C-alpha cells in the first residue's frame with residue numbers, strides 16, 4: 001500500500017517520467033561497539049524495521065532530480081559530472097550526490113545516466129539510527145539500477161558497502177564503515193558482528209525473550225550540522241592516537257612495525273593480547289592528557305607536521321587531548337563487542353545488558369560523547385526495568401537502545417512516558433511524533449531493489 005502510494009506520488013511529481021521502480025534501505029541501531037569502526041575495530045549493530053524507500057526512474061542526459069514526500073526537504077536538481085560540487089553542509093541532497101559520485105568513480109561510469117527520485121522514509125532523522133547512510137545506500141541502489149548494473153552481478157554487497165563508506169565522506173563526516181555494511185548485509189531477526197579490513201559480517205541471533213527498544217532523548221544531533229565538528233573530533237584525534245601508538249610500538253618491537261589502523265594492534269603483524277595493548281597504551285599515554293608538544297616529542301616531528309598529517313585544524317583543548325581515556329574506550333569497547341557476540345549466541349540477555357551499561361559509562365566518561373539528557377534517559381530506563389541501556393550511534397543527543405524483557409515492554413514505555421517524556425519535549429521544528437519517540441525495533445532484511 002505504502003509502496004503503491006509512493007509510486008502514485010512519483011508519477012504526480014514527475015509527470016514526464018516513466019514507470020518507477022522502488023528500492024529500500026533500512027536504518028540501523030548499534031548494540032555495542034561505539035566509535036570503533038573508524039579505527040577498524042569490530043562493531044555489533046543490527047538493522048531496524050524503519051527504512052528509506054525511493055521510487056525512481058532513469059532519465060537520459062545526466063540530470064538527477066531529487067524530491068522527498070516530506071516537503072521540508074526542498075526539491076533539488078543537479079548535473080551528473082565526474083566532480084559533483086557538494087551543496088552547503090547539511091543539505092540533504094549531498095547524500096545522493098555522495099552515492100552517485102562514489103559509484104561513478106568505482107565503476108568508471110560515464111556520467112551520462114540521470115534519474116528522477118522520490119524519497120520517503122520512516123527513520124527519525126538525526127537520531128543515531130543512520131537515516132543518512134540509509135539514504136546513501138538507497139540512492140546507490142537506484143543509481144546502479146538506472147545505470148543498468150545489478151547488485152550481485154556487477155558489484156557485490158560487500159564491495160558496495162566498502163565503497164559507500166568511503167563515498168559518504170563527501171558529506172563532511174569522517175565515519176567508519178559500520179552503517180553502510182549493516183544496511184546492505186543485515187538480515188531479519190539477526191544482529192551483525194562486523195569486522196573490517198577486509199570487511200566481513202557474521203550474523204548472530206537476537207534474544208528470544210528480550211527486545212531492543214530505541215528511545216529518543218529529544219535532543220537533535222545533526223551530524224552534518226553542529227554535531228559534525230564534535231563527531232569528527234573522534235576520528236581526527238584517533239589519527240594522532242594511532243600515530244603515537246605506532247611510534248611507541250616501533251620503540252618496543254622494532255622500527256619496521258606499521259600500525260595503519262588502531263585495529264592492527266590486535267589483527268596486524270603484532271597480534272597483541274588485550275593485556276599487551278593495555279600496556280602499550282599505558283606507555284604511550286602516561287598522563288590523562290597529551291599536548292601537541294608531548295605528541296611532537298614522541299613522534300619526532302613538528303606540530304605543523306602533526307597538523308598536516310593527522311589532525312588538520314582540530315583545536316587543541318586547554319591542557320591537551322584526552323588521549324589516555326580515548327584509548328581506554330577503544331580497548332574496553334572492543335572487548336565488549338567480542339563478549340557481546342558470544343552472549344547473543346548463548347542467549348544471555350542479562351550478561352549482554354551489563355555490557356551495554358558499561359558501554360554507556362565508557363562513552364560518557366572516557367569518550368565524552370553523551371549529554372545530560374542521554375544520561376538521564378539511560379538512568380530512567382534502567383529504573384524502568386531495562387537490563388541494559390546505552391546511547392547508540394555517534395551520541396551528543398539522538399537515541400538510546402535498551403534491552404527489555406518483551407513482556408515488560410509496555411510497562412517500560414509507560415514508565416518513560418511518565419518519568420522522561422512528560423518533562424522533555426522535542427523542538428517544534430523536529431516534527432517527531434510520539435510514535436517515533438519509543439520504538440520496539442526488529443532487525444529487517446538488508447537493502448534491496450524490487
Ligand code: NG1
Pocket residue numbers: 030033034035036037038127128129130131132133168173174175176177178179223392393394395
Ligand atoms: P550515526 O551518527 O549513528 O549515523 C556514526 C558513524 C558511524 C560510527 C558511529 C559511532 C557515519 C555515517 N556514521 O553513526 O560510522 O562511527 O557514528 O559509533 O559517519
